[in-house]
Every structure is written in C-alpha cells, then in structure tokens.
Amino acid sequence: MKIALDAMGGDFAPDAVVEGALLATKTLTDEVEIFLIGDEDQIHSLLQKHGYTGSRVKVVHASQVIGMGEHPTKALTQKPDSSIAVGYGMLATKKVDAFCSAGNTGAMLVGAVFSVKQVEGILRPALASFVPKVSGGMAIMLDVGAIADCKPEILEQFGEIGSICAQYLLDIKNPKVGLMNLGEEEGKGTMVTQPAYKLLKENKGINFIGNIEGRDLFNDKADVIVCDGFTGNVVLKLAESIYDILHEKKITDPFFDRFNYEAVGGSPILGVNGNAVIGHGVSSPTAICNMLHLANKMAETHMADKLRKYFSA
Template sequence: MRIALDAMGGDFAPDAIVQGAILASQDLPEDAEIVLIGQEEVVRECLQKHGSTSSRISIVAASQVIQMGEHPTKALTQKPDSSISKGYQLLKLKEIDAFCSAGNTGAMLVGAMFSVKAVEGVLRPAIVGFVPKVNGSTGIFLDVGANAECKPEVLEQFGELGSIYAVNVLGIANPKVGLMNLGEEEGKGTVNLQAAHQLLKNNQSLNFIGNIEGRDLFNDKADVIVCDGFIGNVILKLSESIYDILLSKNIADPYFDKFNYEAVGGSPILGINGNAIIGHGVSSPTATCNMLHLAYQMAKSGITEQIQKTFSS
C-alpha cells in the first residue's frame, strides 16, 4: 500500500512533515510505503538530516509549491508540477492508495474536485471532523468547512457518507445519525433544516434519530452528526480551543487530550474517487504521523469503493 504525503505543505514544512513520515515508517504495518512528494533535493536533505535510511520511504519529485495564501484554482492551474497537483495525479492514476497534505486547504479541495472528481451521484463532497465521546468511543460530524451552505438533499447525503465511514472505518454497526439543530423537535430550525430532517427521516438506509443540540455533541446520542460546513467549522474550532485553554491553565485530562488536533492528524474528504486527507496547517511531526495512520486505515477499509458502490445503486 502506497500512501503519498505532500512534503511541502504546512507552516512547518518540509522539516516537520518529513519527521512525521519517519515516525510513521517505524510503526505503520509492514505493507505500507510512504511516498514523499516535493522538491527532491530539499526532501532528501531533510531525510538525511534526521538520519532516515528507511526503505519504506520514497520520493516523487515535484518542482513547484503552492503556498498557504495562494488562490487555490489559480495556483493549481499555474503550478501543474506542484506537490498537491502531483499527489492528485498519482491518486487519479491509482499509483497511490491515499494522499495527505497539510498544505493549502482550498487547493486540496479544488484539486480533488477537478482531478479525481466527486463520486458519481454525490452532490457535494464533505470534510469529516472527529468527536471524542465521553464513553470512550469516537463519532464524526460533517461537513466541517467544504460547504458553508447546503441544500437539504446535500445534508441527507452527508448522513449517508458519514454512515458509510462509521461502518467501514470506525466499525460502528448501524450508526446513529443526528441532525445538528437548535432544538430536538421536528419542526425546529431553518426551512433547509426542516426539509433535511424529513429527507433523513424517510431515508430507509439510515438509522436517523432526529435532531440533536450542541449539548449532545460529546455524548453517545449520535455517532454521525450532520451539519453544514459553516456550523461544522465553528464546532471544530471551538473544540480545538477547549484543549488550548486547558493547556494554558496547566490542566491535564486524558479525555480532553483527544481534543488536540494532533491526536487524529487530519480530516478526510468523503465523496471523491480516492482517499484524501487534509491536515492542519500547523501540523507537527506527531500530527503528520497520525495523519498517515488515518490514511492507511481508510485505504485498508475500502471506504472509497464502498461509497462508489452505494451511490451507483
């Protein structure tokens, strides 16, 4: 299994990214190979600097770099040999099984849509966020930023995509799906949310449990939480801030340690023809290592193929 990593993406690239790849190469299953995509000489110097001689790490040259502040569409058009462009080229050709980057989020999304493209039948791919539950399990919520505004039909599909992920990657049988709203009653929320509620309720493939409120985010009421990208991103950043606040007050707790972005390492893009993960811009070696583990888990599960099969029918 070949997992590609954008060596040039992120605020602390390439050094932190390469260090993360070295860490992952030491404990990923034996069938995993890490492919670092970037400026070859720079990446090779980083590997030598950190004493890596692992045969499980290879390099694919990409001469250009898309910076964090660049316009995604323009950058991808003007930099066809960038590490992000090259990563998606390899994913489209099925020369790699997954692609990860902590680089320009917009470029990762645009690259996905114009290269590997959305799965036929999927209206809008979504980015997944992870929720540590107080009972020790893990839930997911989507979207967390790709789609700020969503039609009811899109929200319904988020429920389907999230359920497929929960079953195949998290191993949750018959995952409970909840719609994030400002009240539990069926008639609450905007016109869009009311319509989405009815679609989710009538979708026989889903175990829809109804509306949930913000207080239900971390309990076991729902395994998959559906929301638009605006609300999802607010929830994601709020959750991350809880860990930062506790850390600043020297308060340590194993549960709240899971709120640290490093714990998961990245957010999958669901609904495209390939496994792609977006990492945090400030990704550390630990976060990068965990992002590669997440990519391996996704590729091993066959989640993309399962989504394709589900939506083709």
C-alpha cells in the same frame, strides 16, 4: 499499501512533514510505503539529517508549491507541478492508494474534484472530522468546512456518507445519525434544516434518530453528526480552542486531550474517487504521523470504493 504525502504542505514543512513520515514508518506495517512529494534536494537533506537509510520512504520531485494564501483554482491551474497537483496525479492514476497534505485546504478540496472527481451520484463531497465521546468512543461530524451553505439534499447525503464512514472507519454497526439543530423537536430549525429533517427521516438506508443539540455533541446520542460546513467548522475550531486553553493552564484530562488536533491528524475528504486527507496547517510531526495512519485505514477499508458502490446502487 502506498501513501503519497505532500512534503511541502503546512506551516512547518518540510521539516515537520519528513519527521512525521519517519515516525509513521515505525508504527505502520512494513507493507506501507510513503512517497514524499516536493523539492527532492530539501527532502533528501532532511532524510540524511535524520539518518534514514530504509527503503519504505521514497521521494517524488515537485518543483512548485501552492502557498497557504493562494487562490485554490488559480494555483492548481498555474502550478501543474506543485506538490498537491503531483500528489493528486498519483492518486488519480492509482500509483498510490491515498494522498495526504497539510497544505492549502482549498487547493486540496478543488484538486480532489478536478483530479480524482467526485463519486457519481454525490452532490458535493464532504470534509469530515472525528468527535470524541465522553464514553470513550468517537463520532464523525460532516461537514466541517467544505460547504458553508448546504441544501437539504446535501445534508441528507451527509447522513448517508457519514454512516458508511462510521461503519468502516469507526467499526460502528448501524450508526445513529443526528441532525445538528437548535432544538430536538421536529419542527425546529431553519429553511434548510427543517426539510433536511424530513428527507433524513424518510431515508430507509440510515438510522436517523432526529435532531440533536450542541450539548449532545460529546455524548452517545449520535454516531454521525450532520451539519453545514459553517456550523461544523465553528464547532471544530471551538473544540481546538478548549484544548489550547486547558493546555495553557496546565490542566490535563484524558477526555479533553482528545480535542488536540494531533490525535487524529486530519480530516478525510469523503465522496471523491480516491482516499484523500487534509491535515491542519500547523501540523506537527505527531499530527503528520497520525494523518498517515488515518489515510492507511481509509485505504485498507476501501472507503472510496464503499461510497462509490453505495451511490451507484
């Protein structure tokens, strides 16, 4: 298994990224190789600093970096040798099985569509996140930021994409799909969620259980939570803030500790012809390590291939 990692992406790169990669070598199987992409002098210096002498971490030079505030499309066009562009190039040519970055989110999303392309039949790829349940399990929520304004047909596809992801990444058989709305009744919602409800209800390929409300987010009512990217991103950032507040007040709880972004490490881009994961901009070494584990699970389960097979049928 080969995973490419943008060594220059994130607020604390490359130090935190390299350290996270080295943490991952201790917890991933020996068959996994990590390709650090970025300034080779800086990366080699950090590897030497940490005393790494193994062969599972390799360095791929990239002379350019896309900054966090740069325009995604312009940056990818003007910086073809950036760490993100090089990483996607390796993914597109199948030199690696997955690509991760805690860098510019927009560039990662645009790069995925431009390089590995979206799966034929999928209207728009989704950015997903994992939601902890009080019972101890996890649910998947999509979208969480890729598409702020969704059409009903896109929300329907999110239900399908999320179901496949829940089956193979979370090992949930026949996952329950819920549409995030402002009421449980079928007639509730907006000009988007009302027709989306009908499409999801008529879709025989998923286990749609109807509308869910914000209070259902952390219970067992749904395994797949469907929403537009605006709503999903607000919910995601709210959960992160709850953890931060509790942490500042020195309050610890096993459930709320799972709100920490480090616990999962990243958000998968679902619906493109390759396994790609976007990490938080402030990713720590622990978050980077867990992002690599998520990417490895996506590659092991052939997530991109599963989606391609489903939508080609």
